[in-house]
Amino acid sequence: MKEETSMKNKGIGFSKAVDFGESGTLFEEKELAMPELTSQLDVIVKVLASAVNPVDVKMAEAYQGHDFTVLGFDGVGEVMAVGDDVLGFEPGDRVYYAGQQLRSGTNQVYQAVDSRLIAKAPANLTLSESAALLLTGITAYEILTDALGLAISEGVATGKTILIVNGAGGVGSILIQLAKFIGLQVITTASRPESVEWVKSLGADIVLNHHEDLGMQLKEFGIDQLPYIVLLHSTDKYWNLATRYIAPFGRIASIVETEGLLDMGPLKNIGAQFAWEFMFAKGNFDIRMAEQGQALAKLTDLIESGKLKTTLTKTYKGFSAETLEAAYRDVASNHMIGKVVIVY
The missing domain is CATH 3.90.180.10 (Medium-chain alcohol dehydrogenases, catalytic domain)
Structure with a gap:
């Protein structure tokens, strides 16, 4: 030593x-x-x-x-x-x-x-x-690998789409970039002009205004199912949207604690999965x-x-x-x- x-x-x-x-x-x-x-x-x-x-x-x-x-x-x-x-x-x-x-x-x-x-x-x-x-980079990395089952390899997910709720924050800013690197089409949410400009600069393909009806905006883009949805803000608020739009055998991930119980029922018959990402878990439990x-x-x-x-x-x-x-x-x-x- x-x-x-x-x-x-x-x-x-x-x-x-x-x-x-x-x-x-x-x-x-x-x-x-x-x-x-x-x-x-x-x-x-x-x-x-x-x-x-x-x-x-x-x-x-x-x-x-x-x-x-x-x-x-x-x-x-x-x-x-x-x-x-x-x-x-x-x-x-x-x-x-x-x-x-x-x-x-x-x-x-x-x-x-x-x-x-x-x-x-x-x-x-x-x-x-x-x-x-750091913390945001590891969290974004583990969302893709541990929670969504994707590899961090260039172009591996080409042809698939991910919805990231709250793309302008620390985790979202890395997640957008990693998602684009592996080939995903990225839909994210932002409202302020500077936030919209920021997420577009990181590679977001579609930006939805979270102050307006997200479901209606998805329909306007011809989207009725998504294989991957990530909630980086207000899990309770966006849960119904996530379960409505998640595709059969799709995956939902979140990093934000809930105030109440989540209804997992809509996921059962379509074989979809939900996972929490908490980057401290590995260190806390060795x-x-x-x-x-x-x-x-x-x-x-x-x-x-x-x-x-x-x-x-x-x-x-x-x-x-x-x-x-x-x-x-x-x-x-x-x-x-x-x-x-x-x-x-």
């Missing part, structure tokens, strides 16, 4: 639930102990940039403890130390990753990360461009964790070959309570297009 010494760690977090409707400072800075290699599969990373995701906001708002907590999942940084069982990485490597819910997060200078979750960062992207791709590092390695290949582009739209410079809070507030507003990143 190789380790750096004489390093100091700083973290930014909170000790109570955060209300983003309040004014004033919501986060605090503290000096933290240096992270340790608690597993020989761990690496210590000096974090150079991180992104904020809706899950960060939800976890901050729902926090019920009193201990100082450091969140953050998307990280880009430099490997400083490696455990004895780490393969393929060494000190000095520039890596990127989406971490685990049950470990201290990226909102600190140094972080311990399971090496099975990391990959070499794309050589042709900046720190902020790389940080924008199941097939290496698949996420492998997914990021695949995304790196696609980025470096020009098949996939970053979804970065906003960057804050400097690691402070002020910049972190500003980024969290951006995401909490529910008006973000693409991703917001803090470069340390």
